[in-house]
Every structure is written in structure tokens, then in C-alpha cells.
Amino acid sequence: MLSLMREVDMSVTAHDIAKQSVANTSDAEPLVSIILPCYGVEAYLADALAAIQAQSYSRWELLAIDDASPDKTGAILAAAAAQDSRIHVLTHEKNQGLSAARNTGLAAAQGEFVWMPDPDDVYEPDLLRRAVAFIEQKQVDILVFGCVEEYMSKRGKLRHAREICPEQTGRIAREDLPYCVRRLEELTLFGYAWNKLYRRSCIADIRFETIPLIEDFLFNLALMKQTSSLATLAAPLYHYRKRAGANLTNRFVVNYFDVHMQRVSSLYYLLCSWGDTSAETHEILGARLARYMLSTVVRLFSPGVHMPMHARHDYIIYMYIQPPAQDVILDIAPRGNLPTRLCARLIYWFRPWVLLAVAWFLSRLQRISALGFMHLKERTL
Numbered sequence: 001m002l003s004l005m006r007e008v009d010m011s012v013t014a015h016d017i018a019k020q021s022v023a024n025t026s027d028a029e030p031l032v033s034i035i036l037p038c039y040g041v042e043a044y045l046a047d048a049l050a051a052i053q054a055q056s057y058s059r060w061e062l063l064a065i066d067d068a069s070p071d072k073t074g075a076i077l078a079a080a081a082a083q084d085s086r087i088h089v090l091t092h093e094k095n096q097g098l099s100a101a102r103n104t105g106l107a108a109a110q111g112e113f114v115w116m117p118d119p120d121d122v123y124e125p126d127l128l129r130r131a132v133a134f135i136e137q138k139q140v141d142i143l144v145f146g147c148v149e150e151y152m153s154k155r156g157k158l159r160h161a162r163e164i165c166p167e168q169t170g171r172i173a174r175e176d177l178p179y180c181v182r183r184l185e186e187l188t189l190f191g192y193a194w195n196k197l198y199r200r201s202c203i204a205d206i207r208f209e210t211i212p213l214i215e216d217f218l219f220n221l222a223l224m225k226q227t228s229s230l231a232t233l234a235a236p237l238y239h240y241r242k243r244a245g246a247n248l249t250n251r252f253v254v255n256y257f258d259v260h261m262q263r264v265s266s267l268y269y270l271l272c273s274w275g276d277t278s279a280e281t282h283e284i285l286g287a288r289l290a291r292y293m294l295s296t297v298v299r300l301f302s303p304g305v306h307m308p309m310h311a312r313h314d315y316i317i318y319m320y321i322q323p324p325a326q327d328v329i330l331d332i333a334p335r336g337n338l339p340t341r342l343c344a345r346l347i348y349w350f351r352p353w354v355l356l357a358v359a360w361f362l363s364r365l366q367r368i369s370a371l372g373f374m375h376l377k378e379r380t381l
Contacts, residue, residue, distance in 0.1 A: 028059075029057070029059040029132070030059070030111070030112040030113060030132060030136070031059050031060065031061060031110060031111035031112055031113075032057070032059065032060040032061075032111045032112070032113045032114070032115055032128055032132060032197075033060070033061055033063060033105070033108075033109035033110060033111030033113070033114050033115070033200065034052060034060050034061065034062045034063065034114075034115050034116075034117065035063050035065070035102055035105030035106065035109065035114060035115070035116045036048070036052075036062060036063065036064045036065065036105070036116075036117060036119050037065045037067060037098055037101030037102055037105070037116075037118075037119070038064055038065060038066055038067060038069055038073045038077065038101075038119045039066075039067040039068070039069045039073065039095065039098075039101070040069055040070065040071055040073065041069070041071075041073055041119045041120050042069075042071040042072040042073050042076060043120075044119060044120035044121075044241075045073055045076050045077070045119050045120075046076060047122050048117070048118075048119045048120065048121065048122060048123075049062075049076070049080050049087075051122040051123045051125070052117075052123070053084060054125045055123075055125055055126075055127065055128045055129070056125055056126050056128075056129045057126075057128035057129035057132055060086060060111070060128060061086055061088065061109075061110065061111060062084075062086055062087045062088065063088055063090060063104075063105040063108050063109060064077045064080075064081075064087060064088065064089050064090070064119075065089075065090045065091075065092065065101040065102075065104050065105055066089055066090070066091045066092065067092045067095050067096060067097070067098075067100070067101045068091075068092050068093060068094050068095040068096075069095075074089070074091065077089045088108075090104055090105070090108060092104070097210060097212075098208070098212075098215060099207075099208035099209060099210045099211075099215045100208075100210065102116060102193070102208050103207045103208055106203065106207065109200060111200060112199065112200060112201075113132060113135065113197050113198065113199060113200060114197070114198045114199075114200050114203060115128070115131070115194075115196075115197050115198075116193045116194055116196075117194045117238070118194050118240075120241060120243075121194065121238065121239055121240055121241050122239045122241070123237065123238055123239060124236075124237045124238070124239070126237070127145075127237040127238065130145075130233070130235065130237065131143055131145060131197040131233070131237065132197070134231065134233050135197050135199070135231065138170070138171040138231040139229075140171055140199075140229040140230055140231040141198070141199040141201075141202035141223075141227045141229040141230070142196055142197070142198055142199070142202065142220075142223060142227065142229065142230050142231070143196060143197040143230075143231050143232070143233060144166055144184060144189060144190075144195060144196050144230070144231070144232045144233070145165075145166070145195055145196070145197075145232070145233040145235055145236075145237045145238065146163060146164055146165030146166060146189070146195070146233070146234060146235055146236040146237065146238070147163075147164055147165075147189075147195050147236055147237070147238040147239065147240045148161050148162070148163050148164075148236045148238070148239050148240065149161065149162050149163075149164060149240050149242060150239055150240065150241045150242065151242050151244070152241050152242065152243045152244065153244055154243070154244050156243075163236045164187055164188065164189060164236070165189075165234040165235065165236055166183075166184065166187070166189060166232035166233065166234050167183060167187075167232075167234065168232060168234060169232060169233050169234045169235075170231060170232065171230075171231045172230045172231060172232065174228050177228055177230065177274065178271050178274045178275075178276035178281070179276075180230065180232065181224065181267075181270075181271070182267070182271060182276070182280070182281055182284050182285070183284075184232075185267060185284065185285075185288065186284045186287070186288070190217070190220060191214070191216055191217035191220065191263070192216050192240075193216040193219060193220070194216075194238060194240070195237075195238050195240075196220070198223070202223060202226075202227050202229070203223065206219065206222050206223060206226075207219075211259060211262075212253075212259070213253070213256065213259050213260070214259050214260065214262065214263045217263050217266075218263075218266070221266055221267065221270060224270065225270065253299065256292075256295070256296055256299060257292065257293070257296040257319055260289075260292035260296075261289070261292070261319075261322055263288075263292075264285050264288055264289045264292070265323075267285065268281070268285055293316075293319050294355070294358070294359065294362075296315075296319065297312070297315075297316060297355055297356065297358075297359035298359045298362045298363050300312045300315065300359065301359060301360055301363035301364075302363065309356070312356055313352050313353065313356065316352040316355060316356070317352065320352075
């Protein structure tokens, strides 16, 4: 079958392309639509494509979206599509961002299941086989699996790794759903799209919002509002590569605190709607919000941010008076490790100058050793 290369301006065009590509495949196993948004990833894309093609489960279609990438990403995708008829390239004429790229892929998807990896990571060769078998066995809409966080140096060498997995393997009972969701959030496994296999019928018309930093989280939250069908698999099937100096952790983002406040408050209100107002929920979400507050203050010392110290002080006051901070930090002490608890206590005791001193120290450490800062953050935050 000829490889498919098209420029996609409307979702119906992408849908027709994908429908044609699936027409001649076998129906023995359910088809998995792999949606891979690509922008500026020429250095990593070959490894990601190789990891997808190495999957022991072979009934998949890869919908790779070239989001007007300025590098050789498009050429790499074209070459791969020419060699493998399961790979289809959908091209945006103008850069539209991660959410739009994934939405283009969702519009074109024909599979019974959907998986959305990132193009700068790699994956275990049995990821799809195990995930499809498990979601079929448990008959659920969403499967969450674990990952290996790999801390890479600027030269691309693996310096440190740790596994993060759900606590249990199995279908989650309806009454256990609040605990499971808040525990997944505490483990940082709830908010990603790449560590989940979705039943496409469950997604229906839900799409990614264009809200950087929390687009995956809001997508998952929207799904959880309409389904209670969830299973977890305690296996590290995905290799999430965190590169020193290559992510948003190292840059100042104007609305960083606001979007993460939205993240915490949205989950808080969902759990409340399920009747979960427990002290443990306050403790977990309080720890998450305290971490985001500390990270925000550290970013106020990022290179290129010329903000007077009194303005940084005023920004801490702004964070302090937001309702979610009052709800989940000030009434119950958050659990977590020492820096998280210390940050929460400094907010509770209203010690913004001390908090600024802690943030200044962490920002200096980040500049001196980005990898060391990532390692400290992984151990303490």
C-alpha cells in the first residue's frame, strides 16, 4: 500500500485519509491509533519511530502530525511513511501547538483504542501488547500504566532513572475511584496522556484545550467526568526522558501559577463532586499546590526576569490569597517531603521573605547544575 502524505487543513480530510489506510488491515485484533505530535524533534524522532515499529503488537496505525516543524522532522516522517504503510503523516501548514496537533490526530483516528506518546521518548516493545490485552480483559475505557523517568545530560547520556508505577494492577471499583485518582495525581501519573490507553468511543467529541502545561490534565479530567471505567497496570512500559535544560522547568512562564492553580482546583472540585472531602484529599492536593507555589517563586529568579524584590514579594501575596490555597493548604498541613511541607508552612505562617530566600538558593543551584537540580527536585519535591 502506498504511503500517505497529505496536508491537513480540515479534520474531515484527515479522517478520510485514515479510513482509507485501515481498509485493508486484518480484523483479528483491535486497531490502535497512535497519535504522535511532532515539532522540532529531529534529534529524537528516529528513536521514537523505531520504538513504535519494534512493538510486538503489530496492528496499529501511526498518525504523525508535522506541526509545521522548522527542522528535518517532516523529512524524517516522510521517509518512515515511505517504508511502512502503517505510518501516515498529517501536516499543518502553520504551527498550531500540541493540543491542535493531537486534535488533528483524534479526528483522523480509526482505531478502537488510542495511545498518544511524545516523540522525544521511547517505549518498551511490549507496551501495546500488554496494554491492549489488559484493557480488553478488564473491559474498561481508560488504562493507566507506569513509566521510567530518565534524567538525561545535555549530551544525551542517561544519568539517573527511577520507576513510577500505579500502586496496584486491576480494575478500579467505583467506590475506590476518588482514592485512585488522587493517588495517581500524587504520583504524577494522572496528568499525562502518554501513559494511558484510551478506548476511542469513550473520548467521543472530547478534545484537548489550548492551555499549555495542563492540556493533558484537563483532557483526562474531562474523561473522568463521564466515565468511571478505569484500570491500572503497575508496569513501567514508557520511558519518559527529562533532559537538562530542555524543558519548561528552566524558563519563566507568565501564567505558570495560574494554570496550576486551575489544575489543583479543578481536581479538588471533581473529588468534592464525588463526595470526597477527606483530610487525605486536602493533604495530597495541598502538597501539590505547595510544590507549584515554590516552583513559581523559583521561576521569578530565572535569567531574563528583571523583577524588583518587592514585586516578587507581592506575587507571593497574590498566590496566598487565592481560594484554593486557603482551602487546601491553610486549613490542613499538607503531607509530603520536607521542602513541600516547609513551603506550605512558610505560606501558612506568612513568611514570604523566607520563601524568597529558599527560592533564590534553588534558582542558583539550577544555574550551576541543571542536572543536579533535576535530581534534587526528583528526590525532594
